[in-house]
Amino acid sequence: MTLSKIIPILLLFYITNVIANTTIISNIKGYSIENKQLKSFHALQFTNDKIDKLYLENDKVIIDENITVINGQGKTLLPGLIDAHGHVLSYGLSLLNVDLVGTTSEEEAVKRTLEYAKKNPDLDWIHGRGWNQVQWKKNTFPTAKTLDVVFPNQPVWLKRIDGHAGWANSKAMELAGITAKTTSPDGGEIIKDAKGRPTGVFIDNAMALIGAAIPPLTSEDKKIALKKAMHSLVSMGLTSVHDAGVDSSDIALYKSLAQSNQMPIRINAMLYLPSPEWQDTLDKGLYKSQDDLFLFNSVKIQADGALGSRGAALIEDYSDHAGNKGLLLHSSANLSKYIETAMTAGFQVNTHAIGDNANTLTLDLYEKLIDKTESQALRHRIEHAQILQLSDIPRFDQLGVIASMQATHATSDKNMAVERIGDKRILGAYAWRKLLNANAVIAAGSDFPVESPNPFFGLHASVTRQDHANTPENGWFPEEKMTRLESLKSFTIDAAYSGHQENIIGSLAEGKKADFILVEDDYFNMPEENIWKIKVLGTWVNGKQVFNIN
Known part of the structure; x- marks a missing residue:
């Protein structure tokens, strides 16, 4: 031979x-x-x-x-869980910055920030995230004054938990050139006091005024944050995440990490529109790494802001703020242009819409442009779909649009949502059961770091409509609960479907990818109030164990 x-x-x-x-x-x-x-x-x-x-x-x-x-x-083995809406870089940075989640007052937030600054004396800027004035006793926005007492000369920039508002001290505003004469940009608001002076809080597009003064992150800074985030996510049982809003440089970083075998988790990236070089990036087309760990086939567009900061765009005034209907972040013409451009280029369009006005506008544009571009097969999505007119609910199935929703938003917002939108509009809010009954596909996520990325928190919230203290009794608007099977489905095969990946992940079957987790408790046969406590023992992605509790 x-x-x-x-x-x-x-x-x-x-x-x-x-x-x-x-x-x-x-x-x-x-x-x-x-x-x-x-x-x-x-x-x-x-x-x-x-x-x-x-x-x-x-x-x-x-x-x-x-x-x-x-x-x-x-022990119990489940398909790898998929978060259909998270922010990986922001989460990684949050692990490196001041954690303000759970603070009960403005003063406690300042105290945590000071403690962090003492442990990190070499920082030029102090960054943090997680404050939520709705959970504070005063229930009012913070001010620069409280930060100025302990940070008179060092700039401080602390983002609200939802990322739709920021809190700056006077030094940060000085470096950004913010004065009483500075006007609010379209789609944003600079909160001012009775004398017209900026208080230190910037909402939605106004946040960019402070951001422009912050030295940009280097590629190495971003890589460190991305890797820290990804290793944290797999420890919670996530095997795939849809990164909801990255720019062209982030896509390049992901490609580099995938090519050098430094990705322990699958990432499905959505390019943020508009962002630097977004048109050139779309022109280059879809991308998939050889091992399927990195996928880029969608875009993220933001129609409005968030409910907590009253930035969500409503048809009628906020119930607790007469004359305020929230903010549309783009004109209808510009939003239409972004959507049509992406659809024509063959990309799935995922539009952030929280208020009923933003949701109706997005569905109207989808209805027109899906037909024009013949792109229904791309499975376009609405991210959050949080407050819907009841008449809009059947349109998801009719248009083939996926509702990408986050269950923990309901249990976090339950203390203020009715106050914000009233007894009538709340019936179309966080309406999982109504959507499922109308044959909509729900792709579950968390919107981390707005909420914890722990998927068992989301599974628990879906099933119980309760917080971790098991309140309210029987659940908040319990008629909207999911079954355990529906909830798991939304975090697995339906989330995979929403990313065009249901043929390789989302369920365990011959020929599919070996993405699975081993957990301590039996999800289907344990008290539902304890689902959020489930402990992950091991996580496998692509047949490799990427996390072991030992």
Whole structure:
């Protein structure tokens, strides 16, 4: 036999006997979803990055010497959970900045910021995120004055929990050139006092006035934050995240991380429109890494602001603020231009819309432009779909538009939502059951770092409509609850569908990617009030274990 014939045989032997690594995880309570039904199994076998087989009730596990066996110790195995709306870089930066989540007063937020500054004396600017004036006793926006007492000479910039408002001290405003004469930009507001002086709070597009004075992050800064975020996310049981609003430089960073095998999680990136070089990036087309860990096939456009800062665009006035209908961040003409440009280029369009006015406007534009561009197959989405006119709910299914929603927003907003929009409009808000009954697809997420990225918090909120203290009794507007199966479906196969990835992830089946998690508790057979406490023991992505609690 010639050498030219021997080499291919040796290569085949190498591929099948060395590269092909087969593993079986046995002694598990396995769950997946198939054809909208729950499927149970007691062992899972995979080779490299693909699933070979699920061992059903009467299937016997046969193991040979070439197979690695992991004893699941009777724990629960679930498909990898997918967050259809998060902000990876912002989350990574939040892990590196002042954490203001859970503060109960303006004074406590200042105290935390000072403690952080003392631990990080080399910083030029102090950054933080997470304050929420609605949860403070005074329930009023903070002011620069309280920060100025302890930070007279160092600029401070603290973003609200939803990212739609920021709190600056006087030094930050000085560096940004903000004075009483500075006017609010379109789609934004500079909060001023009775004498017309900026108080230190900037809403939506006005935040860019402070942002312009902040030295930009370097590529290395961003890489550090992205990697920190991704490793944190897999520890919570997430195997895929849709990054809701990145720029062209972020896409380049993700490509670099994927090519150098530094991504422990799948990222589906949405290009923010408008952002620097967005048109050139669209012209280059869709992108997918060879291992499917990085995908770019969609854009993110923001129609309005957030409810907590009264930036969500409403048809009628806020119930607690006469004369205020919120903010549309783009003119109808510009919003239409961005949507049509992306659709024509073959990209899925994901539009942030929280208020009923923003949702109706977006659906109206979708109805017109989907037909014009013949792009219904792209599965366009509305991100949040938070406050809907009841007449708009059936339109999601009719237009083939996905409702990308975050369950924990309901349990976080329940203390102020009725106050903001009243008893009538609330019936179309956070309306998961009404959407499901109208055959809409709900892709679940968290909107981290606005909320915790822990997907079990979202699963718990979907099922109970309660916070972690089990309030209110029976749940907040309990008629909108999901079943446990529906909730898991929204975090798995439906979230995968919303990213055009349902053929490779979202459920556990032969030939699909080996993305799964091993958890301590049995999601389907435990008290529902404890779902948020579920502990992740291990996470596998592409057949590789990327997190181990030990």
